[in-house]
Amino acid sequence: MKMSFSKSSLSVLLLSFCLVLISAEISIAQKSKVADNPVNFRVEPPSWWAGMNNPELQLLVYGPDIASTEVNFSYPGITLKKKHLAESPNYMFLDLELAPDLKPGSFAIKFMRGKKAAYTYNYVIAERAPGSAMRKGFGREDVVYLLMPDRFANGDPSNDNMPGMLETANRSNPVGRHGGDIAGIRKHLDYIKELGMTAIWINPLLENNNPAYSYHGYAITDFYKIDPRFGTNSDYVALVNDAHAKGLKVIKDMIFNHCGINHWFINDLPMSNWIHQFPEFTRSNFRAEALTDPYASEYDKTRLLQGWFDTNMPDFDQRNRFLTQYLIQNSIWWIEYAGLDGIRLDTQPYPYKEMIAEWGKRVFEEYPNFNIVGEAWLNREGMNAYYQKNAIVGDGYNSYLPSITDFSMHGAMARAFTEADGWAEGMARLYYVLAQDFLWSDPYMNLIFLDNHDVNRYFNNVGNDLNAMKMALSFLLTTRGIPQVYYGTELLMDGAEHKGHGEIRWDFPGGWPGDQVNAFEASGRTAQQNEVFLHMQRLLKFRQQSKPITEGRLLQFIPSNGLYVYFRIAGSQAVMVVLNNSQSPAKIEPEKYKEVLGKFTSATDVITLQKLSLDKAFECAPRSSMVLELSR
Numbered sequence: 001m002k003m004s005f006s007k008s009s010l011s012v013l014l015l016s017f018c019l020v021l022i023s024a025e026i027s028i029a030q031k032s033k034v035a036d037n038p039v040n041f042r043v044e045p046p047s048w049w050a051g052m053n054n055p056e057l058q059l060l061v062y063g064p065d066i067a068s069t070e071v072n073f074s075y076p077g078i079t080l081k082k083k084h085l086a087e088s089p090n091y092m093f094l095d096l097e098l099a100p101d102l103k104p105g106s107f108a109i110k111f112m113r114g115k116k117a118a119y120t121y122n123y124v125i126a127e128r129a130p131g132s133a134m135r136k137g138f139g140r141e142d143v144v145y146l147l148m149p150d151r152f153a154n155g156d157p158s159n160d161n162m163p164g165m166l167e168t169a170n171r172s173n174p175v176g177r178h179g180g181d182i183a184g185i186r187k188h189l190d191y192i193k194e195l196g197m198t199a200i201w202i203n204p205l206l207e208n209n210n211p212a213y214s215y216h217g218y219a220i221t222d223f224y225k226i227d228p229r230f231g232t233n234s235d236y237v238a239l240v241n242d243a244h245a246k247g248l249k250v251i252k253d254m255i256f257n258h259c260g261i262n263h264w265f266i267n268d269l270p271m272s273n274w275i276h277q278f279p280e281f282t283r284s285n286f287r288a289e290a291l292t293d294p295y296a297s298e299y300d301k302t303r304l305l306q307g308w309f310d311t312n313m314p315d316f317d318q319r320n321r322f323l324t325q326y327l328i329q330n331s332i333w334w335i336e337y338a339g340l341d342g343i344r345l346d347t348q349p350y351p352y353k354e355m356i357a358e359w360g361k362r363v364f365e366e367y368p369n370f371n372i373v374g375e376a377w378l379n380r381e382g383m384n385a386y387y388q389k390n391a392i393v394g395d396g397y398n399s400y401l402p403s404i405t406d407f408s409m410h411g412a413m414a415r416a417f418t419e420a421d422g423w424a425e426g427m428a429r430l431y432y433v434l435a436q437d438f439l440w441s442d443p444y445m446n447l448i449f450l451d452n453h454d455v456n457r458y459f460n461n462v463g464n465d466l467n468a469m470k471m472a473l474s475f476l477l478t479t480r481g482i483p484q485v486y487y488g489t490e491l492l493m494d495g496a497e498h499k500g501h502g503e504i505r506w507d508f509p510g511g512w513p514g515d516q517v518n519a520f521e522a523s524g525r526t527a528q529q530n531e532v533f534l535h536m537q538r539l540l541k542f543r544q545q546s547k548p549i550t551e552g553r554l555l556q557f558i559p560s561n562g563l564y565v566y567f568r569i570a571g572s573q574a575v576m577v578v579l580n581n582s583q584s585p586a587k588i589e590p591e592k593y594k595e596v597l598g599k600f601t602s603a604t605d606v607i608t609l610q611k612l613s614l615d616k617a618f619e620c621a622p623r624s625s626m627v628l629e630l631s632r
């Protein structure tokens, strides 16, 4: 089947698909749901705030035959501009205009059938938290700890299985639910803080009421509700507040490309073009390269944008204005409701890029100092850089997303520390990526990572080589960019992605009641684990107060014979990083680096805390790193 349809053939296709599949199957399922689902009347966003920058708000209203009702409400400062009906009689979209002097309060929206209110919703206009609009998002000063909530810690075993949730906990199933939750994260914030992290990115926490694979969270079935097996919306707010009290920022994982097939609006689509539909299941080609390829076929681009991510993940059509409004408002609702410091956007190239740009723009109009990192999984610098705000490569497209996952750097780091040095191998891999930073509008804002929840554990990549691991961590935490560390890296967690995602998402030892080992405490970690933990901790704590690393520029020397030296420089302060990836000691001659070292007389190794003089050559041990704070 061809993927590029003409408009008319597409609508015939959609129509027949809808008639056959949706009418015959899905709406039958819906009918039985209508009868016994008490939450079958919804208004979303469920609440809003006074004093938002954007005066417009569009409510999605859902209820059986809501289309046949008349809307009735009165509240000073809120005007109903327009009412839209959908293809399904169970939806209504209300365009509201909010006056600049709108006051917090609440009011009843009545949906009248004749003289009787068929539905009533008490809408709350809340007061914004002080300083809400000017919140500072995560940035160059931060190091992000990525954790998978089902696999980090089970702080509340009583929520492992919840009524109405289709999948129950089974810790022996590597791709089942293991019971981790928000309570578990709250319990271990001190651990994360003590390691030296300043921000946490938590994989999605919203409801995923799917019969299997629900643990990872990427098949959302309710965009306004934390999955009850993780906790409640209030628990999430409490987690953010706890984190803030400890100086940790919180980044929410969001997905605009798809939702879960059990999402309530997939069971009863407002419009047939809410999602991309095909006569038979059609998967995305996952080839985001096609979008920036000047020679790309429409076939490949369409397949990327419209194919489904997986059988249980219907693919949104963000050209639908009602859907776009719904998703944008949802993200703003969560920022305001939970007090977020950032968003990680899943699969950035997969939704239509115009929608991503509109979203980015809208978010920053409300929160000018916020930050968003887009997951643009592209392995080459130019294609990767296209997705950053104010991109200087490509066709002039501006995503408005300040941070991008730096997969080019990830690819280089995956190999740099395990291969012999060559013109373009070993340390030169890192150099080559950085030497192309002219392609990025702001490479210092790139999210850099050794691994994450989708790829090989880094310790696996380097064949369990502790020296490679420590050198890589030294590099990650001192080069340009915002480092992201995947939970368990500090424990040398191992695991190959090709053996299954369960392998790269092990439970954190000590997170579950009755665990034999408790790696949250030094006494529960092996000597090797403590060695890496300490290495990271010293670097992380140093980094927090190091202007050259968090604000400064990068200056590098071309690697040679496995020796890679670079500096971070801010004003009169500088940090020197030495990576010796060779099998023999490297001699560092200060003369070669005098353009920076000329101003300094001594240095302190931030890991060993040893001091050394810069008036003579010094050695860096084989396969090791030195991070040196320079002094006059």
Ligand code: CA
Pocket: 154, 155, 156, 157, 158, 159, 160, 179, 180, 181, 229
């Ligand atoms: Ca639990």
